Amino acid sequence: MATLKPEKISRLFPSRWHRIYTIAKLRSDPLYNAVYNELEGSQLPLLDIGCGLGILAFYLRERDQLFPIKAIDYDQRKIIAAKNAARNHLSLDFIHGDIRDGLPDFSGNITILDILQFFSPKEQATLLRNAALSVARGGKLIIRSGISDNSLRFKTTRLGDRIAKATFWMKAAPTCYPEVHSIVKIMEQSGLRGEAHPLWGKTPFNNYLMVFNRD
Numbered sequence: 001m002a003t004l005k006p007e008k009i010s011r012l013f014p015s016r017w018h019r020i021y022t023i024a025k026l027r028s029d030p031l032y033n034a035v036y037n038e039l040e041g042s043q044l045p046l047l048d049i050g051c052g053l054g055i056l057a058f059y060l061r062e063r064d065q066l067f068p069i070k071a072i073d074y075d076q077r078k079i080i081a082a083k084n085a086a087r088n089h090l091s092l093d094f095i096h097g098d099i100r101d102g103l104p105d106f107s108g109n110i111t112i113l114d115i116l117q118f119f120s121p122k123e124q125a126t127l128l129r130n131a132a133l134s135v136a137r138g139g140k141l142i143i144r145s146g147i148s149d150n151s152l153r154f155k156t157t158r159l160g161d162r163i164a165k166a167t168f169w170m171k172a173a174p175t176c177y178p179e180v181h182s183i184v185k186i187m188e189q190s191g192l193r194g195e196a197h198p199l200w201g202k203t204p205f206n207n208y209l210m211v212f213n214r215d
């Protein structure tokens with residue numbers, strides 16, 4: 001991986017907590033590099049669903065990925081921070097909105113990273129189906145999620161999300177963690193093909209990366 005200094009991205013945020021969080025995420029979590037590897041060189045726009053502070057968008061820009069990025073989150077504080085951080089970047093569009101009300105009009109690649117656990121199984125299925133519909137030909141739907149199983153990693157994942165709610169970092173507590181096979185089934189029904197594998201890095205969480213393609 002090209003040397004990327006987390007501090008460079010963290011400096012986009014005036015809040016000390018946002019800077020510390022961004023550095024910790026970029027140092028410990030293989031997520032952003034994994035998504036970069038999937039999207040490198042793509043000519044399609046990206047929709048990032050549940051973007052938080054927009055770390056993925058800034059990471060991709062820092063690594064010279066210049067496709068337009070639309071990113072949505074229902075946490076007003078995070079969207080304001082992301083918009084401020086994006087003021088010197090072109091084609092980064094941060095939108096405040098609840099994706100349970102539907103997705104923006106879009107066709108391209110889509111990322112759904114660490115957000116499925118906030119929804120009921122029915123809401124997850126609706127989101128996944130709608131997202132699959134918005135994947136362009138030749139595009140990808142990239143999902144990262146904590147996966148429900150009997151492991152200690154899963155219990156740690158759930159505890160982490162509960163702490164995030166208790167400390168007000170997240171607006172909601174986790175509702176339901178999906179299983180890989182239920183996601184794969186919905187994707188296949190939607191005409192997308194792909195696979196899943198663990199993506200743990202230095203984290204103690206039970207996270208999987210799932211990448212689905214529309215041919």
Ligand SMILES: C[S@@+](CC[C@H](N)C(=O)[O-])C[C@H]1O[C@@H](n2cnc3c(N)ncnc32)[C@H](O)[C@@H]1O
Pocket residue numbers: 049050051052053055056072073074075078097098099100112113114115118170171
């Ligand atoms: C764990 S964070 C992940 C942030 C980002 N995807 C990343 O990986 O860096 C989950 C995000 O989903 C957002 N979220 C949860 N429910 C949402 C909803 N119904 N609509 C939009 N965003 C939501 C939260 O506000 C939070 O920013």
